[in-house]
Amino acid sequence: MSCTLTSLRDEMHIACEKERRRDTIYCMLTLERHKTRDKLAQGIRKLVLSQTQHPAVHKMLNAGSVIIDRAMLLAAMYIEPDFLRYLMEQPGVCTSTMSEYAANVLPSLVQDVLDGNLSVQDFVHNATQAYVRL
Numbered sequence: 001m002s003c004t005l006t007s008l009r010d011e012m013h014i015a016c017e018k019e020r021r022r023d024t025i026y027c028m029l030t031l032e033r034h035k036t037r038d039k040l041a042q043g044i045r046k047l048v049l050s051q052t053q054h055p056a057v058h059k060m061l062n063a064g065s066v067i068i069d070r071a072m073l074l075a076a077m078y079i080e081p082d083f084l085r086y087l088m089e090q091p092g093v094c095t096s097t098m099s100e101y102a103a104n105v106l107p108s109l110v111q112d113v114l115d116g117n118l119s120v121q122d123f124v125h126n127a128t129q130a131y132v133r134l
Contacts, residue, residue: 022092029070029128036090041069044076070124078106097134105130 028037045061052058060068076083077098084102088095109127112118118126 023094024090025087025093025098025131028073029124029131032066037069037073040076041072044072048072067121067124070128071120074106074124074127075110077102078110101131101134105134 024036028034028040031037049058049061061072077087078084084098087093088098106127109118109123109130113120113123
């Protein structure tokens with residue numbers, strides 16, 4: 001039986017992916033369906049909708065988009081320290097990685113969205129990519 005570089009790379013990828021799937025944040029950002037993300041996004045949606053009557057906000061949040069759900073989670077990580085702390089307590093989440101992510105990655109990405117330099121979709125994509133790289 002020979003061992004090729006491709007088979008070693010594939011084995012390493014499978015092992016890394018298994019480890020990543022234990023990280024709740026990774027799963028919330030990368031999986032199409034995730035029960036915890038859905039539950040958290042629903043709570044954030046309810047809070048935001050109770051604070052504003054702006055029709056555009058209501059339309060956006062009631063659209064049921066996975067991208068919007070992810071964006072809300074990322075924004076909540078950045079804005080709300082208690083929410084970040086809660087996420088750090090989730091299974092498989094590395095607290096030092098989350099601290100670095102919240103302090104060094106999210107601020108510039110959120111600012112780019114607020115400045116109009118990133119769309120919400122690009123924000124979610126860039127934030128997810130940055131998390132995966134950490």
